[in-house]
Amino acid sequence: MSTRLAAANNGAGEGYIAMEGTSRLAEAELAPPPKLYANRVRVYPKAVSGLLRRIKWAVLVVCLAVYYLLPWIRWDRGPGAPNQAVLLDLWNERFYFFGLELWPQDIWFLAGLLALGAVGLFLVTSLFGRVWCGFTCPQTVWTDLYLLVERKIEGDRNKRIKRDRGPLTFDKIWRKIAKHAVWLFIAFWTGGAWIMYYVDAPTAVREFWTGTASAPVYAFTFLFTATTYLLAGWAREQVCTYMCPWPRFQSAMLDENTFIVTYEAWRGEPRGHGKRQGVGTSLLGDCVDCKACVHVCPTGIDIRDGVQLECIGCGLCIDACNHVMAKTGSKPWLITWDSLARQKDRAEGRPPSVRLIRPRVLIYLGVLLIGAGVLVAGLMMRSHIGLSVAHDRAPLFVRLENGDLRNGYTVLLINKDRKPAEFRLSVTSFPSARLVLPETSSTPQKVLSLTMPPDTVQSVRVLVQGQPDHLEDGREPLDFVLRNIATGEQAVYHSVFMGPHEH
Numbered sequence: 001m002s003t004r005l006a007a008a009n010n011g012a013g014e015g016y017i018a019m020e021g022t023s024r025l026a027e028a029e030l031a032p033p034p035k036l037y038a039n040r041v042r043v044y045p046k047a048v049s050g051l052l053r054r055i056k057w058a059v060l061v062v063c064l065a066v067y068y069l070l071p072w073i074r075w076d077r078g079p080g081a082p083n084q085a086v087l088l089d090l091w092n093e094r095f096y097f098f099g100l101e102l103w104p105q106d107i108w109f110l111a112g113l114l115a116l117g118a119v120g121l122f123l124v125t126s127l128f129g130r131v132w133c134g135f136t137c138p139q140t141v142w143t144d145l146y147l148l149v150e151r152k153i154e155g156d157r158n159k160r161i162k163r164d165r166g167p168l169t170f171d172k173i174w175r176k177i178a179k180h181a182v183w184l185f186i187a188f189w190t191g192g193a194w195i196m197y198y199v200d201a202p203t204a205v206r207e208f209w210t211g212t213a214s215a216p217v218y219a220f221t222f223l224f225t226a227t228t229y230l231l232a233g234w235a236r237e238q239v240c241t242y243m244c245p246w247p248r249f250q251s252a253m254l255d256e257n258t259f260i261v262t263y264e265a266w267r268g269e270p271r272g273h274g275k276r277q278g279v280g281t282s283l284l285g286d287c288v289d290c291k292a293c294v295h296v297c298p299t300g301i302d303i304r305d306g307v308q309l310e311c312i313g314c315g316l317c318i319d320a321c322n323h324v325m326a327k328t329g330s331k332p333w334l335i336t337w338d339s340l341a342r343q344k345d346r347a348e349g350r351p352p353s354v355r356l357i358r359p360r361v362l363i364y365l366g367v368l369l370i371g372a373g374v375l376v377a378g379l380m381m382r383s384h385i386g387l388s389v390a391h392d393r394a395p396l397f398v399r400l401e402n403g404d405l406r407n408g409y410t411v412l413l414i415n416k417d418r419k420p421a422e423f424r425l426s427v428t429s430f431p432s433a434r435l436v437l438p439e440t441s442s443t444p445q446k447v448l449s450l451t452m453p454p455d456t457v458q459s460v461r462v463l464v465q466g467q468p469d470h471l472e473d474g475r476e477p478l479d480f481v482l483r484n485i486a487t488g489e490q491a492v493y494h495s496v497f498m499g500p501h502e503h
């Protein structure tokens with residue numbers, strides 16, 4: 001802060017003396033606070049053709065085809081089982097992926113799969129930037145589809161801008177109504193297709209149109225219709241810029257060797273409209289400042305300003321600029337997919353080098369491979385039987401006439417197989433232990449025989465009686481062992497046998 005004294009006139013003719021620093025502070029305090037809200041600047045992306053645009057169309061078609069058609073693929077799992085290849089059956093607590101059937105106990109596999117997906121995304125981002133955002137993210141795919149509809153009905157960028165700024169005419173009204181009608185139609189099919197991942201697709205369609213579907217089916221169809229329409233039709237680039245957390249932390253995965261969409265400033269600048277007299281003879285760079293790259297950008301940014309959070313890496317500005325370079329006779333790929341390190345090399349006249357193998361890439365790759373190995377091994381060794389035991393809370397034990405102790409348990413048995421299974425249930429720990437199945441017999445047995453129907457969870461009450469060798473603190477460990485006779489597969493549950501405290 002300056003301590004220079006300043007004499008001034010306050011405008012009312014009165015002289016005053018103030019310290020300059022203090023007066024600036026007072027001005028800053030009186031100044032209105034900066035605006036934290038900026039009005040949205042509407043983006044009118046222009047149509048473009050070229051290599052990246054063709055790749056984007058191809059990815060869009062594949063993504064939409066997979067999304068809309070997957071629920072209709074059938075997969076025979078035998079009688080009594082759903083025959084939809086991909087079905088997230090929340091009501092019956094089963095997830096089906098072609099030949100794979102996941103039970104609630106296998107939720108670790110889904111969690112692991114999601115974690116691996118995230119690491120895979122980290123790996124791809126660290127190598128090739130935001131290709132997920134630019135090509136395969138559902139927000140990008142549906143926004144692209146909605147923009148296509150908009151262009152077909154309302155025309156390309158200039159026509160849309162002119163019509164939006166012009167008066168309300170019949171032409172404007174019918175085009176707007178038609179566009180929103182098609183958008184809603186797409187949104188409805190998108191919402192409806194989402195439901196088909198949770199209920200059998202043909203049944204869902206039949207019940208939906210005959211008014212017999214459940215209330216959640218109608219509610220979620222409406223919800224996903226509304227979100228698709230709002231996010232892809234209205235919010236568009238704002239989802240990427242403000243709502244999505246990914247752009248915020250993806251910068252942690254990028255470094256100077258990551259391939260991203262970038263502008264070759266070293267040959268583009270100084271930009272300008274002036275005439276080029278021939279390569280190397282003009283004072284101007286290759287960029288003719290036509291803004292074609294800005295006009296096609298779905299997020300409305302200028303890639304020439306450098307790496308930006310709003311850039312989704314779609315590459316459409318590359319296509320736009322390549323057309324311009326072809327017209328001006330300059331080398332193509334002024335905007336290109338390249339790393340900042342290679343750009344620096346080129347700018348300084350060194351041969352550019354590719355550095356794909358980097359510590360972060362190796363870490364992501366290592367985690368991905370190890371994680372995938374663990375998941376596959378876990379899946380292969382996954383048990384097809386399940387056992388869970390709950391000890392009675394009251395009474396903890398009873399003493400029988402012959403002096404034996406008896407404990408009660410609720411035993412949960414799971415048969416994940418698609419065929420009936422014969423099981424043997426026994427306990428280990430003390431040799432005199434005998435089991436009773438009170439529902440069928442009161443005779444104590446060393447081993448209980450149980451038959452389980454296919455694909456079931458069954459709860460049975462089991463009594464264990466005997467005289468444990470030693471009850472430390474009134475309890476002795478007791479292991480329940482469930483064994484599938486046919487396959488030999490075994491499940492063990494560690495429980496306890498309770499009795500009086502020994503002194």
Ligand code: SF4
Pocket residue numbers: 261293296297298299300301302303310311312313314315316317318
């Ligand atoms: S700057 Fe280029 S790559 Fe980035 S979002 Fe815009 S058009 Fe896509």
Ligand code: SF4
Pocket residue numbers: 268271286287288289290291292293294304320321324334335
């Ligand atoms: S399209 Fe190419 S030439 Fe035109 S402004 Fe963008 S970078 Fe410059």
